[in-house]
Amino acid sequence: MLVPDGTGSLIHLNNGKTNQEVYAQRLYGEDENDNSGRRGQITESARLPVFGLKSGDEAWYAVIEEGDGIASVNADISGRNNSYNHVYAGFAIRGEDEYELYKGTSIEEIQLLTEARYEGDIKVRYSFLSGEDADYSGMAKHYRGLLERRGVLKPLSAQGDMPFFLSVLGAVDKRKTFLGVPYKGMIAMTSFDAAGAIADRLQADGVANIRMRYLGWFNEGLNHETPDKVKVDSILGGKADLESLAGKLAAMGGKLYPDVAFQRVYQDEGRFTPASDAARFVTREEALRAPFNRSLNYMDRELGSYYLLSPAKLPYYVDRFLREYATVGNDAVALRDLGDLLHSDYRVNRVIFRETAKNVVTEQLGKIRDHYPDLLIAGGNAYALAYADQLVNVPTSTSLFNITDEAVPFYQMVVHGYADYAGQPVNLDDEQDVRTHLLRAVELGAAPHFLWSEEPSSKLKFTPYDTMFSIQYASWYDRAVEMYREVNEALSGLRTVKMSAHIRHAEGVVETKYENGASVIVNYTDKAVTVGGTRVGPRDFEVGGGSP
Missing domain, CATH: 2.60.40 (Immunoglobulin-like)
Structure with a gap:
């Protein structure tokens, strides 16, 4: 049996009593716009709206084709609640939350539901398989064919080396003082010239197909201001230096992808008004979030905070960004959050469910793709696959909860041969053995991915970014180059070939x-x-x- 976990991978479960297996995933992550007691932990998303079950030489699988934005998949093994392995889709027709009411020394939890309900269509397509196709490989093949016939997946045609995905950290904000008075300053972790020098060194060592995702290049660093204007951070160099870096990478056969976040608003700088522009919880509170601190088991404002942009406001910011970004002169862009998580907006006079938000996001992806045909998308949920040329941060592992047995690379079996992809940065993973990452990449047909800076990681101490504890490129360079050489030798000839099993x-x-x-x-x-x-x-x- 396969059930979802916090990494977005497919997880195999088997209670040893039957020969059935269940294949399931959580869809597009937990809704970030949830103000209940569960809101402390935000899990990564499972990317594809697919689940199924196998018994002997027979199997079925289902695709949630409409309503997947409000869907979840529930699955369990036999012997716990009933005598069957079971899997089914659930749909959140109304927004749900809990409100804590303090009464002296006691706390009463009141369940809240939105008056409005989702009134769109829900559609689940079931397919039945038998014989050799009655397993997760057959399901992936069948689903992949369905997506190809609908034009969602288009086969890669260009032969060549595997890409080397390199996320580069540019500028970040850091607390500074002047005459004892604190203020927010900026520090450069990797200038445009330094990024170019790293690329030169990589090319000299045989790494040519560099896909560079530049984080923190405009509007005051990584946690930038709203992208309705685009101002290159001068601390990294000028616009001419950014254009020079893009030209250098293109001459090498690579590409520069400046990164932008639309749905998370990190700075309330005046052009963004939370009262009118932020999404709201069911409790009508403005959706202010913070990164999850695993050691403390709650959202930690010390790690920074951000508002969730209402989906109703997303088209305005995308239009303004496209107009401003045209002056930069680059022909590609990286999207940090449009292919990752969805959130709703429970404003009284403007309720937007996640399914509607998915449609809004999809429309904006198409608009951006019309202007910039080469998109690098982080996450890669199903609704974003039709627009992605490059994918990073795709699921490659599992948390291995006690009930699980193994992970299944369903996502890779669907996507391989249609887009280049990579998982999370190797140097920030819990597993620090590069050999293990190499073997995993070869198994999954994935490219290497690293997050680097020129400056030492120690500069990020006592900032919201100190989780990037090992990003100085000099510490990883030799191992990264060796990893790329082995992966490229093994997989370059298979880059455009579909997986069969x-x-x-x-x-x-x-x-x-x-x-x-x-x-x-x-x-x-x-x-x-x-x-x-x-x-x-x-x-x-x-x-x-x-x-x-």
């Missing part, structure tokens, strides 16, 4: 098959193994087969 031969031994006959066997264990006559060394991989 994913097989787990034993604990820590997996095989990914491709439609051209190629096969990649990955051995995560400390002992050599033999699969189908192919010997794979400890913590190593082998690539074989395939058409020339």
